[in-house]
Amino acid sequence: MTGGEGLFGAPLTTAKRIMNEIKDKLGLWCSIGIAENKFLAKMAAEMKKPLGITELWKADIGLKLWPLPVQAMYGIGAKTAEKLNRMGIKTIGDLAKSDRNRIIQAFGKGGDEIYHHARGMDDSPVLARVVDDMKSIGRSTTLPEDLSDIAQAKLVLMALADDIGMTARRHQKKGRTVHITLKYADFRVVTKQTTIPATYTTREIFQAGCRLLEQHWNHLHPVRLIGISLSGFHEDSSANQLSFFDKMENPSKKNKTEQIEKAMDIIRNKHGPETITFAALVRKGKP
Structure with missing residues (x-):
């Protein structure tokens, strides 16, 4: 600015x-x-x-950034954090005060980047994005308190999937890959994905996310953040070809779902996003 x-x-x-x-x-x-x-x-x-x-x-970085654990730093995954911990680097401040050559030797070119990031340095430009550049549509939310109840997690997932579906339909982007992210209270992050028939309906995005959530949920490990995304958009003539999975779908049921959700979009665009939503979100309240 x-x-x-x-x-x-x-x-x-x-x-x-x-x-x-x-x-x-x-x-x-x-x-x-x-x-x-x-x-x-x-x-x-x-x-x-x-x-x-x-x-x-x-x-401000000495006060606000450096006390955070290295796994909380953008660009550092679980394996990198584990390796840094073994090197005696526990916080972002520890990383910033480390020997640069040691970090580069351990992590290569990526080591130079995380070293400079820890010191608050980043010269990457801010670039404008257009719709055609869109590779994925994702939403995530950090929860007000750690969550161990999968039923509540599904409601959070539904609200996020609803937002993704509306955005995908607005841009006419049907995707085949649904990806979920779970960040635990100890900052560990788990990401899982699945392939589905090309879709932009909230219902199908949510169902795919739920299957992943059920497969990988552990109530003994409370979750702090939940995220879901849609990707694998059609870019060429293959968009008009039916896959084996598409042929297994009931076309009339699929079309009816699309029509209902498009009708909901029209109502929301005219009267506001809260005028119509899914029953589960009305009963429990949107997160």
């Missing part, structure tokens, strides 16, 4: 306006990070999920 304050106002003022507009018009919560680069903005956005605004400037 540098240089645009005259048009949009101060960063914090603009962030508040964006957050309130998304909440009022779409009925969705969001978290926003304000920082000097993409990495710090991403880390800041994670700090007040599911709703809030965080400023994270380079001058």
Whole structure:
């Protein structure tokens, strides 16, 4: 936003306006990070999920960023975190204060990147995205409290799948891959995916996500974050070819589901997102 304050106002003022507009018009919560680069903005956005605004400037990283465990850092997965821990690097601050050559030797080119990120440095440009560049549509939410009840987790998943379905239908993007993400209370992350017949219906996205959730749920390990995404969009003439899985589907049932959900989209676009939704979300309340 540098240089645009005259048009949009101060960063914090603009962030508040964006957050309130998304909440009022779409009925969705969001978290926003304000920082000097993409990495710090991403880390800041994670700090007040599911709703809030965080400023994270380079001058603040010693207080706000460095005390966090390395597995909480964007770009560091479970295996990398485990290896860093074995090297005696437990926090982001430990990584920032480590010998750069040691990190590069252990992790190659990626080591140089995580070393600089830990020090609040990121020179990657902010690039505009257009619909044709869309490779996946995903939604995730950090829960207000750790969750061990799979029934409640399914309601969260349904609300996320509903949002993905609406977005996919709006952009006419049918996908074949559903992917879920579970982040546990100890910051461990599990990701699983499955292939389904090409779809953009909330019902089919949710059902695929539920199957994955049921296969990998463990009530002994409370979950802090749940995410789901749709990808594998058609890019060429193969979009018009039926797969073996498509032929197994009941076309009339599939078409009826699409028609119902498109009708719901029309009502929501005209009267607001909360005017019509799924019965389960009405009974339990949207997360």
